[in-house]
Amino acid sequence: MSKPIEQQRFMCAIGAMQTVVAIPRAVPILHSGPGCGTMVSGFFGKAKGYAGGNTAPCTNFTEREVVFGGESKLEELIRNTYRVLDTDLQVVLTGCTSAIVGDDVERVVKTFAEEGKPIVTLETPGFKCSNFEAHDLVVNAVIDQYVDRCARAAEKDSRLVNLFAAIPCQDPFWKGNLEELKRVLEGIGLRVNVLFGPYSRGVEEWKTIPAAGFSIVVSPWYGLKIARRLEEKYGQPCYNFPYLPIGGNETTRFLRGVEHFAAAQGTKLPEARVNAFIAREELAFYEELDGLAAFLLEFRYGLPEFVHVLHDASYVIGIAKFLLHETGIVPKEQFVTDNTPEEYHDRIRAEMKKISDKKDIPVFFEPDGGLAQQRIRDADHEGRGLILGCGWDKRLARDKGYDFLSISHPSPYRLALTTCYAGYKGGLRLIEDIYNTVLATYE
């Protein structure tokens, strides 16, 4: 049974409307109560994209639709959406109201699909699941109901991969992360469908999903359902890297993993190119770290010595690994706040254990931000602390006398445009952000 939650750090299923908003020129059409879209925008802040936010069409359920159903209203809304907005893909998402009163949305949407419209639907009532889970379901719905229908019988391109590494908006750095992961994967000779954001080619790119040789999922749990679907549908195997690769060590490990996986599929990436790319990237990364080491070791006025991360599982593992090995900041209690389904907990714990063969880093699966904060309040560690969390944690950091950087939602104190924390570049950027924050505390 689900428990009450204070300070939520994720949304309900309909929050996955941002997955649609992140596909260039796609529009979410909500068949829901009036506030759902506003709640989603309000949670994420800057979330409008091409046709989200106040632009997103919505049936805005009233008592009439609750009593008599809203199918005809939805049909009218969809028809007029085609007149008012120029879009390439329409995804009809339902809220609690529609699901409870039992509208047959599939029937309504089918009539438009039969007219040849690029339209898709999925039930996303808030009580069904979180936006993390719904992200996978939305992507699968687009694959099943649109990609499958529109994709030309393209030949397989063994060096093309489908990348699933960030949940748009829920990951504040999704744009930057996807851009950087695309860059490094291209660096070793792959072509990448990033599917979301300005570096994807919108629906044209989605249509090439079936042509890819394999999928890459970067996360210990979300995204895996998409990969499973692609495996069933198009026989594409999945390379799963179970956390966000940040910095020199982990990005190289990620790329080597991809290289070996591709080879196992019979796709040999040009060895010289892979080696040269990785060598150059490591050189650039460790040139900075080399230059920084003296500062990290000597700065006499104080730098953070330990860290609490409150984030989704992929970030928690990725950041803890990165900070310990590439900056020396020691991870103390870590908090996975994404409501990870229980079946993945062991896997995440196992990854956390691998961070260090000397240290046991406690990890808590705690979707209730209030309780996570209480643990931090109660903990007593020596030295200067750092909290990497969301806007709620700023005050906690102040009360504890810790440094604070906002890296998750909700995040009223931080603007993120194309910043990345993934990859070689992301590692350096995370170092800059943490230590700039720290240095800014000095007069």
Added chain:
Amino acid sequence: MNLSIVNLKAAEVQVRENRLGSITGFEGTAAELVRCARCGELNDSERSFSQCLGCSTSNATCAVALIQDSAVISHGPIGCAGCLHDYGFTYRVNGKHRGVADPQQRRIFSSNMDENDTVYGGSEKLAAAIRQVCQRVKPNVIFIVTTCASGIIGDDVQGAADEAEQELGIPVAAIFCEGFRSKIWTSGFDAGYHGVARKLIKPPVKKQKDLVNIVNFWGADVFSEWFKRLGLRVNYLTPYATTKQIAVSSEAVATVQICSTLGSYLAAALEQEFGVPEICVSPPYGIEQTEKWFRELGKMTGKETEAEVFLREEREKWLPEIEALKQKLFGKTAYVTAGASHGHALLGLLKELGLCPLGAAIFHHDPVYDKGIDTLDSLNNLVELYGDVPGYNVCNKQEFELVNILHRTRPDVLLARHGGMTLWGAKFGVPSLLIGDEHYGMGYEGLVKYGRRIVNTIENDEFVKNLARHTVIPYSKWWLEQDPCTFLGTGTSYVEAD
């Protein structure tokens, strides 16, 4: 006029559509709207295309979450509390300007309904949540805001609240504010205030002759200094107030508000149930209404002389600059998009500064406020003082209509009141201004400050001009060429009475 009767014994307050006859769709002029409303023949119009609206649950939370010693539980799926964190930010940022030296975290919870709860009911989960929250937060009041899901499945929220109240010994207020109940999300304010009035306001023990209630959001504290000059004290309701402070609001000598859209119901509850009279003129925006307002306040509080002195001093100080601003702004065109009463205030400000409003997209219209008297009708006051406003659309934040109108009117400046709307001015290269602080434009000084900002906004248009060259517009060419009210039900915008 149908006077709304406040009934604090009832668990719920009716939504505005039913209580006040409010509407969300109208096309015409301001004077036409007033005339129709006065005839009691205002019919709402339906749209056959619509975009995401606001939600009553969020506005209800707005009325209660910033009470210093409160905790809030959203009873529904987690998403229904999605935007509420923003009140936490607001509380911390503005608290310092509003007498809360060390603003703490807001305590906002979701009962986190899942599929099981929608089948078997969520009342038990709510009951458990109330107790957990009480134990974790130790608040002086717990508010439960309802959602579409909890409303439709019929959870007994009132029962859970009453039972917990008995057991825990603190007020537990059930606030009924399901989104689907009203197209006018300000109905949520009324629901929140209904809970406040039922559970927190106590009968007066001793009247405080110099205490004035101010129903407001979280604007800058302009009133303290003003009231000091009048020999009065402020009692801000409800953000930043404590439950204790709210309890004695019944002892005040009068209630004023910064916006009748916001405070209509709370002011009426204080008057009808606790004998605190509500001021019966529009808020003090623009010279004309500022003078009326201070004189009326003076009359209500026995401070007529002080009010006259105040007005004379303010006039002397600010009139010369107001005249200079008028010269600069004379004949400039403007467009306004805002909630109802504050939108009327902005239109008045524009007229006083010599600008020419080409029209307005106002989120809803209340033909009457809860007090039920004509002198509070801010749209009528606007029309009477400054003449008609053409192109007056009632449009509940329907971006597509606003985009269409801006595309064709291209005013010299766009004044917006709610987030997301200035973007569209900017996309068309129209200098756009949003001032979040409702208190900013009040009084003589407010007129000057607003005027300066408008001058600056029009002058510094480089950014919007550049943005317009690079922006992407998702609206079809076809749509931009249609009548903006194409999707507003025809012939039903209003019906003339004989």
